[in-house]
Amino acid sequence: xxxxxxxxxxxxxxxxxxxxxxxxxxxxxxxxxxxxxxxxxxxxxxxxxxxxxxxxxxxxxxxxxxxxxxxxxxxxxxxxxxxxxxxxxxxxxxxxxxxxxxxxxxxxx
Numbered sequence: 001x002x003x004x005x006x007x008x009x010x011x012x013x014x015x016x017x018x019x020x021x022x023x024x025x026x027x028x029x030x031x032x033x034x035x036x037x038x039x040x041x042x043x044x045x046x047x048x049x050x051x052x053x054x055x056x057x058x059x060x061x062x063x064x065x066x067x068x069x070x071x072x073x074x075x076x077x078x079x080x081x082x083x084x085x086x087x088x089x090x091x092x093x094x095x096x097x098x099x100x101x102x103x104x105x106x107x108x109x
Contacts, residue, residue, distance in 0.1 A: 001085050004070055008032070009041050010092040011062070011070065017088050020044055023050035029062065031070075031091060043084065055056040058092035
């Protein structure tokens with residue numbers, strides 16, 4: 001499976017993990033919303049539900065039995081759409097260092 005690098009989000013393929021019973025499933029999930037600029041990254045499937053959950057360590061996952069897409073909505077749509085192969089993926093957010101607070105923070109475009 002291919003790793004999808006979609007701007008400041010990465011969908012990294014992993015061995016299939018069974019989603020917990022309380023998992024949210026939908027045909028569209030907003031993975032990141034900048035709020036201020038109106039830009040967002042979302043995954044959408046026309047056929048099968050996409051499952052999204054967070055484990056006890058705060059790691060986010062998504063899984064779908066059919067291929068789906070990740071797309072950038074709002075603003076200039078700089079990342080467009082990318083196909084994503086069926087399977088389970090770890091959702092990784094790009095981080096940046098804030099030199100004034102000496103902390104890492106999630107990049108929001």
